[in-house]
Amino acid sequence: MRADATDMPEFSPRQNAVLEQALRLLVEGGEKALTTSGLARAANCSKESLYKWFGDREGLLAAMIAHQASKVRTFERSGERLTADLLRDHLELFARDLLEVLAGDVSLALNRLAIGQANREGSKLGKLLLEHGRRQIDRRAMALIDQGKRAGLLRFDNADAAYHTLYGLIVSDLHVRMLLGELGLKDNVRQAEKAVAAFLSLHGTQKQSADALGVSAGR
Amino acid sequence: MRADATDMPEFSPRQNAVLEQALRLLVEGGEKALTTSGLARAANCSKESLYKWFGDREGLLAAMIAHQASKVRTFERSGERLTADLLRDHLELFARDLLEVLAGDVSLALNRLAIGQANREGSKLGKLLLEHGRRQIDRRAMALIDQGKRAGLLRFDNADAAYHTLYGLIVSDLHVRMLLGELGLKDNVRQAEKAVAAFLSLHGTQKQSADALGVSAGR
DNA sequence: GCAGAACCGTACCGTACGGTACGATAGAGG
């Protein structure tokens, strides 16, 4: 289950159940629906226990983020010999997963919560969300494009910059739009394909067919 | 001043001054600092007037967005004959302006406010922010890349998709990171250059030097 | 079977917010 032994408290099953209820309340009604009284009622626990377990409200929010992050594990299946097609497949899979994660109810709700809490410089929640939520996905992508470079399929100077390019091509302003309440894409798969095609056109070592880039006839 | 006669109420000078104070409070202390009592105190007006002018708290927030949007006007200087260098310059200028706008205190505060308010499907504030705040910048970029295509300098099937590609290359996940409390880029200019170089590599009709793409030696 | 801890449900407290009401003040118009 848990690959790396990242310190962190870890919560009891009972506490996890309460955190799950908290996430449900947050998803369904936004931050204003997540009150201590409401959570105690929904989770059949006492407010006293909430404060005993999580300290205060901010501690509860932090625990919710940690709890949610602990549920998401990315399998790093490296090993296999990379070909151009295989690299493209993995990149597209990553893109689809990324789009799916960002569009998830819980992810959107937690991001809205942390963003609403943040002011200029220094949101505990924001930092926590970035570290816990992003680290997994970042590592997966970085490992992938690094592998692509070692296999001679990608070329770039700065792996971090290349990753940000990939991220931007996949997500564009979609994340912010969804955070603001807009609906997601109709076709994540096509978006993933187009983003990866563009990325390979920029950083791939092999000639890319222009079809998937949408620069010639078609669709 | 106002180019297009977009309906909308427009506020009196006094009301604008109050809205300016409201923005200041929001920027300095986040949403929790923007209370009706606090605003009345800061702006030397009565709460009664606030409710008379803006209806209720949500009306006030909407008025703040409208007020801020009314201050941002993009000059569409078209006309001139486009060359490849000119197109690149204009794209880079657009990229720099976009990065600067997104990193602005007021923009971040308003986006945080609207996002914090939003839950799944249907945030009045979110829709308002998207329409008022984004329309200007979108139109400017669309006009630019459309012009580029007519001049034979760009090629793409879907102008909207091309614009989103440009946007993603420029912004990547920077906007969300800043919304979460992270600091902005150290060098907006370089980011703008790299993004435009990548965009031209994808959709330009002329060969792009690989230098600016960061794929060869040279930092 | 019993002691102790953990926990639940409820009641309670102080505070601060959104929104309303009211008397006082100040210009504008005649």
Added chain:
DNA sequence: CCTCTATCGTACCGTACGGTACGGTTCTGC
């Protein structure tokens, strides 16, 4: 000079939140 309107400052109200306290109940270890 008088009146009307707009606004200010303050006081007020109901509500609902975060956080605490307490008695009753269940669970655990011995």
